[in-house]
Amino acid sequence: KAGVTQTPRYLIKTRGQQVTLSCSPISGHRSVSWYQQTPGQGLQFLFEYFSETQRNKGNFPGRFSGRQFSNSRSEMNVSTLELGDSALYLCASSLDPTVNSPLHFGNGTRLTVT
Amino acid sequence: QQQVKQSPQSLIVQKGGISIINCAYENTAFDYFPWYQQFPGKGPALLIAIRPDVSEKKEGRFTISFNKSAKQFSLHIMDSQPGDSATYFCAASRYSSNTGKLIFGQGTTLQVKP
Numbered sequence: 737k738a739g740v741t742q743t744p745r746y747l748i749k750t751r752g753q754q755v756t757l758s759c760s761p762i763s764g765h766r767s768v769s770w771y772q773q774t775p776g777q778g779l780q781f782l783f784e785y786f787s788e789t790q791r792n793k794g795n796f797p798g799r800f801s802g803r804q805f806s807n808s809r810s811e812m813n814v815s816t817l818e819l820g821d822s823a824l825y826l827c828a829s830s831l832d833p834t835v836n837s838p839l840h841f842g843n844g845t846r847l848t849v850t
Numbered sequence: 851q852q853q854v855k856q857s858p859q860s861l862i863v864q865k866g867g868i869s870i871i872n873c874a875y876e877n878t879a880f881d882y883f884p885w886y887q888q889f890p891g892k893g894p895a896l897l898i899a900i901r902p903d904v905s906e907k908k909e910g911r912f913t914i915s916f917n918k919s920a921k922q923f924s925l926h927i928m929d930s931q932p933g934d935s936a937t938y939f940c941a942a943s944r945y946s947s948n949t950g951k952l953i954f955g956q957g958t959t960l961q962v963k964p
Contacts, residue, residue, distance in 0.1 A: 767950055769951065778954055779939060779941075779952075779957075780954075781953070784950045791949065792951045826893050833949055838899070839952065841886075841894045843891065843893045
């Protein structure tokens, strides 16, 4: 079974631009969560989607948004990029949040903002 | 109330030794405590998890010890091997809230010397 797939693996953007990251969950998984990983702040929860609905949102500004499609694939968007947005963005999928099944993480998208 | 504090930040252990990583939490509503292992260039992978109804859980060389009254839990890696060299994250969440939102500790970089 294929794991969580995130594209692209690396991205370089300029301040002020916007970016879209993509995540394909494990087949059959219907819940997708996004995390930001930085050396200073560690792993921080961004948001969680299930059945195309956002169920939870972390403490990030409105520039960070996401969505989930009917096939459970998810995208996150960051608008008006800032230098501090440089991070590894991780997507995780699980079977169904109602049973709190374990999260399976992808290998992330490394975003560099210059 | 939302923090999970992890220590030490880094750890060097000889092959065959015991690696011990500690975490403390503040929010008494947390009732699910997983540990994740992350290798460079990869996403975190679930290692082992515990709920407060047991004080210890063992899976192979990995053991979680849980102290509910002290609000602390720890990971013990017995017979540590060079292949265990990775970054380890403890995390916490509210199992009953049926969410993929995890609060992570800052991580511990483990190096096992041959």
